[in-house]
Amino acid sequence: MVPKVESGREIEAVVQAVREAQTAPKVWALIESPRGIVGLPGIVHTPGLAGVLFGAADYAAVAGCQLTSRAMWYPRAQLVTAAAAGLPAVDSPYFCLEDQDGLRRDALEAVEMGFVGKVAVHPCQLSVIAQAFAPSLRELEAARAVLDAASEAGSSITTVDGAMVGPPLVKAALDVVRRAGHSPAVTTTPVMKAS
Known part of the structure; x- marks a missing residue:
């Protein structure tokens, strides 16, 4: 240092x-x-x-x-x-x-x-x-919901609980899951396009 x-x-x-x-x-x-x-x-x-x-x-x-x-x-x-x-x-x-x-x-x-x-x-x-x-259980659950929705949506922008989910939110969710020491459900951020 x-x-x-x-x-x-x-x-x-x-x-x-x-x-x-x-x-x-x-x-x-x-x-x-x-x-x-x-x-x-x-x-x-x-x-x-x-x-x-x-x-x-x-x-x-x-x-x-x-x-x-x-x-x-x-x-x-x-x-x-x-x-x-x-x-x-x-x-x-x-x-x-x-x-x-x-x-x-x-x-x-x-x-x-x-x-x-x-x-x-x-x-x-x-x-x-x-x-x-360490992320709270609530933060971790919300992050996993975002990653699950992004995985299901493939290359499309999607929503979780009425909120739009695009690349910045997927990256933030990955960061939360990694901070918790868990393997993320999505390992790469897909390119999101409006469908």
């Missing part, structure tokens, strides 16, 4: 050093400043980068803002959006160890925003984070 990354050059240097050392660790960028957020387009396209993490505490200190959910919406959204080009994005830790309800809310918000995980600063946080990132 490379801390305080603000440009792709920093990742390039680490990837080069790792290659020269003949080891194969995965290089992750820790984005902890407004400059890092602004530099995300160049950072996420750096060859050899395995993923990105958000460092909210350092970001808040540099930006002069509070370390609250609302103050972090913009940088978190920017990180997830930039990483959507094919990299996993992991959310910042929740620092109040005694506040399990706050951790749960923060982790569920991270899931909603599109993060694939959340950093834990203490083992007591692991089960809450794991539960938040």
Whole structure:
């Protein structure tokens, strides 16, 4: 993990050093400043980068803002959006160890925003984070209904419970099923056409 990354050059240097050392660790960028957020387009396209993490505490200190959910919406959204080009994005830790309800809310918000995980600063946080990132039974059932309908429809757009189902919803359903650790009923997203 490379801390305080603000440009792709920093990742390039680490990837080069790792290659020269003949080891194969995965290089992750820790984005902890407004400059890092602004530099995300160049950072996420750096060859050899395995993923990105958000460092909210350092970001808040540099930006002069509070370390609250609302103050972090913009940088978190920017990180997830930039990483959507094919990299996993992991959310910042929740620092109040005694506040399990706050951790749960923060982790569920991270899931909603599109993060694939959340950093834990203490083992007591692991089960809450794991539960938040695991789809609920209701989400899993809805995803399976979408995949079943898409499979039956073949190359046509279809509906589930009165809602249109097309390629973006099929992809989202596949992601939910994979997040649950189950094999999806549909392994590829069919090209959908209106019939």
